[in-house]
Amino acid sequence: MKLTSQITLLLALASLGTVQAEVQVNRAMLGMFQPLPESAENPANPSNPAKIKLGRMLYYDTRLSKDRSVSCNTCHDLASYGDDGAATSTGIGQQKGGRSAPTSYNAALHIAQFWDGRAADVEAQAIGPVLNPIEMGMPDEAYVLNVLKSIPDYVSLFKEAFPGEENPLTYKNVGNAIGAFERGLLTPAPWDAFLKGDDKALTDSQKEGLNLFISKGCVTCHQGAGVGGHMFQKLGLVKPWPTEDKGLGGLEGKEAMTGFFKVPSLRNITETGPYLHDGSIKSLDEMVKKMAEHQQGHILTDEETAKIIDFLKSLKGEIPTDYVAKPELPADGPDTPKP
Ligand code: HEC
Ligand code: HEC
Missing domain, CATH: 1.10.760.10 (Cytochrome c-like domain)
Structure with missing residues (x-):
């Protein structure tokens, strides 16, 4: 064998050795989530x-x-x-x-x-x-x-x-x-394709982020079809969160729920900052770290945070552009009140 082809062979073997094992996600853990439904019909308000x-x-x-x-x-x-x-x-x-x-x-x-x-x-x-x-x-x-x-x-x-x-x-x-x-x-997202069985819909880093999202306990609150939106929870569950807003506690008869808010959906979360009920947190990086600390008592490293954010990117869906296109609005009548 010529020296050049030996080197080529060696390089090929070396590169094989560096191919990383694909990140595994335990699909049994995904039962806490559901893909976006095809429609969100309300039987009390049938659509046409x-x-x-x-x-x-x-x-x-x-x-x-x-x-x-x-x-x-x-x-x-x-x-x-x-x-x-x-x-x-x-x-x-x-x-x-x-x-x-x-x-x-x-x-x-x-x-x-x-x-x-x-x-x-x-x-x-x-x-x-x-x-x-x-x-x-x-x-x-x-x-x-x-x-x-x-x-x-x-x-x-x-x-x-x-x-x-x-x-x-x-x-x-x-x-x-x-x-x-x-x-x-x-807004169906790559996340939905992944939940329906397409393993390639998430990158390795997103899969690592998903594993962290589960192991760090985010999933205990942010779950279901919305990855949030399905329960009320205390903001500052393990470490108090200073806020004047009483949340549910501001509603009549719900004083005991002071500090509780609806757990927000994380779909499209990369696009909808600033964060929290008062918009007080500007960056998603800070938000994820604060969530881990105040809701679960975990201090995340920068690397873990980046992976979780990578996972959150898979929740960014497609805007249904035709469905939401601004329609032409009906013209005023002769008696339409003007301000
Ligand atoms: C001036 C800004 C403003 C306008 C105009 C406005 N909203 Fe909102 N909307 C808000 C704010 C702020 C909240 C949150 C208030 C709260 O939770 O107390 C909200 C909450 C909502 C929510 C709840 C979403 C969730 O996850 O809980 C929906 C849905 C919504 N608005 C739809 C509408 C619709 C439909 C209209 C028109 C009829 C409308 N909004 C007009 C600012 C606005
Ligand atoms: C104990 C329940 C709980 C846990 C655990 C939890 N969250 Fe939250 N999360 C909430 C609640 C409640 C809010 C809304 C609080 C508010 O706005 O006042 C929230 C808000 C957020 C927001 C901002 C959403 C928005 O629309 O402004 C992000 C992002 C977020 N959580 C990510 C995470 C991540 C990542 C983890 C895991 C490290 C996590 N959460 C763990 C309950 C929880």
């Missing part, structure tokens, strides 16, 4: 194409705010993963609220809505911001209905969306239409 179309329009319509400056999309921008990128959101008249806007993507899967779970579902949630004085600031339900009834196309769209209802244009149906639209805001 007309209802979704109407809900999409209302989601984008700034006429649901007092000065016609704010829509749902202002704070939950569907082109930016359903978020506004701000610590706390700005409503009408540049007013600031005290909490950070969670994403509207995949929210329909959650056990309840808001950081404190005070609305049961997306239908009940959607009618809150419209009357909230610092969000959309409409004076009352009757005023909202007046505006909608003054827009001729909305009158017919409500009829089509709620067939057989004698009086389809009700405040509750505003929530039902927006809710039906929001139930389609799902």
